[in-house]
Amino acid sequence: MNASDSLFANAMPTQDVSADVLREKYAKGDETTVAQVRARVARALAAHEAEPLRLEMEQLFLWAQDHGFVPAGRINSAAGVGLKATLMNCFVQPVGDAISGRAAGTPGIYDAIAESAETMRRGGGVGYDFSAIRPAGSLVKGTQSRASGPVSYMAVFDASCRTVESAGARRGAQMGVLRIDHPDIETFIAAKDGGAFSNFNLSVGVTDAFMRAVLDDGEFELTHAAEPAEPIRLRPDGRWVYRTVRARDLWDRVIRSTYDHAEPGVLFLDRINGENNLYYAETLSATNPCGEQPLPPYGCCDLGSLNLTRFVRQPFTAQARFDFDTLREVAAVAVRMLDLALDATEWPLPQQAEEGRNKRRVGLGFLGLGSALVMLGLRYDADDGRAFAAEVARELRDAAYGASVELAREKGPFPLFDPEQYLDGAFAQRLPDDLRERIARHGIRNSHLLSIAPTGTIALAFADNASNGIEPAFSWVYQRKKRMPDDSMRVYEVADHAWRLYRHLGNDVSDDSALPPQFVTALEMSAQDHLRMMAAVQPYVDSAISKTVNVPADYPFDDFRDLYTEAWRAGLKGLATYRPNDVTGSVLSIAPPPAAAAPAEPGDVDPLCRRFESRPPGELESVTSKVEYTTQEGKKTVYLTISFMRVEGRLGGRDLAIERPFEFFMPANQRSEGHQWITSTMRLLSLAARAGGSIAKALADMRAVVWEKGPVRCGHLTRADGVQVPMYHDSEVAAIAFMLQQMLIRRGFLEPYGGQVSAERLDRLLAQRATVHAVPAGAAAPAGTAEATGAKCPECGARALHKVDGCTRCTACHYLGGCA
Known part of the structure; x- marks a missing residue:
């Protein structure tokens, strides 16, 4: 030493x-110590030196x-x-406006997905600027149709990232960027409001012109090179004006979303390019997933x-x-x-x-x-x-x-x-x-x-x-x-x-x-x-x-907004903030x-869990949902019923009363091929519920069941722009589990992405039950009925995974x- x-x-x-x-x-292999890993790294890098230097450099690298x-x-x-x-670690991949093929060296959308999948498979994290993709509703002359917009295609990138395991047995990481002047910017800002894009960090690319408009309380044009369905004005620079907005209103939407659930972040594009050593050879419009590397297309x-x-x-x-x-x-x-x-x-x-x-x-x-x-x-x-x-x-x-x-x-x-x-x-x-x-x-x-x-x-x-x-x-x-x-x-x-x-x-x-x-x-x-x-x-x-x-949860919104303005004035290249909140x-x-008693793991056990050996006397409140789904064999209709019972107990020094699922039921045709698994699945779910087991985890496991007959279409999710997107599942079991999750989400027992709601929250919900109306299918749960957490943790299984400090x-x- x-x-x-x-x-x-x-x-x-x-x-x-x-x-x-x-x-x-x-x-790796027989390695068990830091010294062994360091020796391997030193040897591997020194092997690329000229022969006379290799041994000397290996020792220097180890030092x-x-x-x-x-x-x-x-x-x-x-x-x-x-x-x-x-x-x-760091890559940025280009994404063009075409569906496939290449134009001026830029891959179309699905070619870009294939390239990013290969990059993530090899272990790289990938960032993209989606601004080239034409806005939703704009003309697609080749097919006489309307474009669906960049946010819709981001869902395909998100699914690809979720599917591809990168080198080292970890999932890929992505950063999605959209320029502040893109006509779909409001949809992008709200893209994570409903829990979508769990495999993306999101950032808005902000220009100096926009920031000056914010400070001057001026108007700001949302433009694109693609022609809109109803042309407003073509600028001399060849870009179509889609809309004109008040800059401060748009800025407040960015900051409000960040305040509520920590995204999107902000990239100051003019500062990034103005400070770029290669300003004469490239333009930077996106970063790697953690934001420390602004990179050009195919940059690394x-x-x-x-x-x-x-x-x-x-x-x-x-x-x-x-x-x-x-x-x-x-x-x-x-x-x-x-x-x-x-x-x-x-x-x-x-x-x-x-x-x-x-x-x-x-x-x-x-x-x-x-x-x-x-x-x-x-x-x-x-x-x-x-x-x-x-x-x-x-x-x-x-x-x-x-x-x-x-x-x-x-x-x-x-x-x-x-x-x-x-x-x-x-x-x-x-x-x-x-x-x-x-x-x-x-x-x-x-x-x-x-x-x-x-x-x-x-x-x-x-x-x-x-x-x-x-x-x-x-x-x-x-x-x-x-x-x-x-x-x-x-x-x-x-x-x-x-x-x-x-x-x-x-x-x-x-x-x-x-x-x-x-x-x-x-x-x-x-x-x-x-x-x-x-x-x-x-x-x-x-x-x-x-x-x-x-920042703390009670940080004033106006002060929070000022942080981003101060960051721009200070010459920073971007900013990410984190405020504890009900969403994240x-x-x-x-x-x-x-x-103190250790708290229950979210998603591991139900709150106030208690074993029930038999059905209690009297009536149980139940909800029934008609479910339609489509497989390769055709359309099917089933009815799902969940019965609930009231449970009282003491937790964390407080007397609480909650409502828990007690019984799951789905009538099955005695002559149908699926009768046995339908009946056994519902009985096992009921047993798990009565034993105080984790319904959240059981349903999450069911959603992972795969069969060989192809995807099952069942249910939908509502995008931030109001468009309903059909859901596809890997099996009938997964589809049924999804619909049961949706029923429990609407009831308030599960949070919007399937995780367990806290006992304290369920206690408040039960107290409000007399005055809160039932939530219609597909509608958002009433405020206070479900507390969102995060994505599923690959280590403990809790729905508590967030992006913090990169x-x-x-x-x-x-x-x-x-x-x-």
Whole structure:
């Protein structure tokens, strides 16, 4: 161990969760330790050096990883293991207006779906700009029909992502972008209101012209190159004006949707392109799924981070300092490793390989900023904390650009390098004079070098849970639950690296309020302080920053709206916020005190569960629904009945009364082929209900049943624009389960996407039953009848999966996925 390293950092035992995440996500074959993974990565990348350098570079790459460089997840999981998987995290794929084929090098919609599926299958996350797709209702002259609009086609991309498993046994990730001036922008803004597009992050591409119209309270034109059914006006630039709207009204729709359920995010397109080093060779209109990499069509980038906690010397003392010399050394080696990853990767598509060769984008950033600040005695939300972060970003920029110049001297600059135009770029003009002079003389190997990505799982596996990317810690200690192969649940205690080190040094951590003042968590600081940190760092980052500005649930809407205006004024390239709310739930939940009873897992058990050995005397209230569905054998009609009973009990110190399903019934024709499975399924559901089992989970499992006879059409979902979309299921069992879910959703027992509603919510619903009218089929449930959570967690099964800090997090078990 280097004598200058933190004296105690490596002396602490590894957290169990870190070891398990390493084994599950990154260790391959016989590997069980971080050292073995690092050795494999160093060997795999060094193999692409010239023969005389390979052994030397392998040792240098291992040194860099041992001293703070953490390659991103794709490199750690796929380098040197022989998989046909990409080492790139970030891609943007073009989508044209045609159904199929190619026009001017841009694939039509279904060709684009095939290309994105291949990219995700190889492990890449994909972003798209859907703005080229013509608006709903516009003319399609070739077929004398009307277009259905980009949002309708996004559903096909969403289904493809849901179906395709990417390399490393994880689902793909996507970012969908639509320009603010697209005529379908309102539909896009509301696209997730009904729970659609669970495999997309959404962002609106906002222009400076629009923001000026917002500030001036002016009007704004929604336009497209495609001709509308009823032409209004053709502009001199060749775009048709579909409508003119009040800019502030449209802006409020964006902000209101974000306030209510954390999407869409906002991309400031003019700032992104104005700061682009390759402004002379490309136009940027979309980003990777987490937003830290604006990329052109077929653009690609690999990622890596420096663990800042590894450069803190004498932490928690008056002599605490940051070792910038070692940071610069490690950063230089990291650039070389990321550049080699471009040669070592498997490219999903030839167009991506060409982009990679011509521009050689890499994205070096950092993780552990929040933890490092605590170790140095600096507050994240104070001027000195921001000044330190800016200094780190500036030193990282200069070290990375200097290393890329040296690589250009050795291996040549990236092919599209033009010294005059490159150095005339807005970002390059801020570089130190000596760097600019060296770039002019020798060129530079990589068009872009810097990006601050989310680092949730690599921070757990390789950095002892140092804080995520640029974020502060959300909590010093929390519990993470994991479902084991035997269906049991294991509970981990997960602690922040700085907090653990402080405890390891013999300090009392039993009372958070007694911790030193630098121990400040994400929700203990203002939203403006989150924004100020981004503004302090962004001038030194040539790509972008993935960061979530967390605000409390009671944050005023007007102040929330101002955050986005302030972000634009501050020169940020985009912004994502997260406010706990009834649609998305809370960001994370802190572990309850040890004496408190553990809450039931959403979707695992019914609230106030109680076993009933027999039917109680008297009448049960029942609901019956006529269900029609279509298979290859023709149209069928069945009747589904669910009986409910009242249950009273005490939960969490409160007396509650709820209504629970008690019996499921579907009459079956005794002579029909399906009589046996219909009868047995209804009886088993009834037994599960009477035993207090999870009806939500049982129905979710039924919806996963597949048969060989083709899809079953049954029921519909209503899109945000009011259009009803038919639902297709993988079997009759799945179709019946869907309709039972819909009945329970309308009753208020399940939330809109099939998850379990809390007992407290059901108690309120039962109290309102006398005054709340029944909800008609297909209509929205009354306010307060169902509390939406999130997508289904692949680890614990709870409907509690949300996008937070650029990662996919489960609020029930603290599963992390979709990070760098």
